[in-house]
Amino acid sequence: MRFTYECCDCHSVYETNEVFYQCPKCAKDNDGKSFPKGNVIVKLNSEDLKALGSKEHVSMFDFFPYPVPTSEVYPVGGTPLAKPLRLGKKYGLANLSCKLDSALPSGSFKDRASQLIAAQAIAHKQNKIALASTGNAGAAMSCAGAAYGLEIILFVPATAPVNKLMQSVLYGATVVPVKGSYDDAFALSIAYTKKFGGINRNTAYNPMTIEGKKSISIELFEQLGRSVPDVVYVPVGDGCIYAGVYKGFYDLKQAGLIEKIPHIVCAQSKQSNAISRAWKTGDFSN
Structure with missing residues (x-):
């Protein structure tokens, strides 16, 4: 799929076939002590995305900027949904599901x-x-x-x-x-x-890490009968998994396959709560 890069800070758009990591205009000011500037997001071509809207079924591979060769040698994706009925009953959640990414080859969402x-x-x-x-x-x-x-x-x-x-x-x-x-x-x-x-x-x-992580949202869309959950809880360290989950739903919406992005909740451990602290204090330097 065709794509460009957009800087998260100055919103400059870059079209290149080379490996691209950061916006050169914004990244030059990074000192290694504060929140980095110049990170970029991958913007998929709008025409290519809209073409996916007419497909009867889509997979994560349809939304990837790069083709995945011989995916069977490293079979990522297709992880099951568990229905924890007892946990759902305890908290009054009749349609609770858990995505079991521990079933991936290395045992991790990564x-x-x-x-x-x-x-x-x-x-x-x-x-x-x-x-x-x-x-x-x-x-x-x-x-x-x-x-x-x-x-x-x-x-x-x-x-x-x-x-x-x-x-x-x-x-x-x-x-x-x-x-x-x-x-x-x-x-x-x-x-x-x-x-x-x-x-x-x-x-x-590397912005392609976010693109890879978004695959879980594409899977959920198909696993739930071409619909999306009302709320998605995401375990978060530095926030990149959260960004990936959001990006997947964003691309589905841009393709015209869903009407709205689910409410996504960032869940952090008290022992590793940098985003929670930054959100409460407004200080993003640590």
């Missing part, structure tokens, strides 16, 4: 983003993908790398628990411990890509 990053790398004839992670994202990308024969370089804080990294090691990734925080590992992974090439998978930095 497989959705990693599938599209692998497709991006293959489309650009790149064999190397770098990223920073403390666990699930690294495992998912390493799983995709093993499936497609891609080299994965994973930068992790040296304090990351070994048991969270073992899955990536078993999949064959090169794991690089970094003295410092996750932010330090993130910065080093970007520097690595700039110097040695390849694709950078870091969530939000």
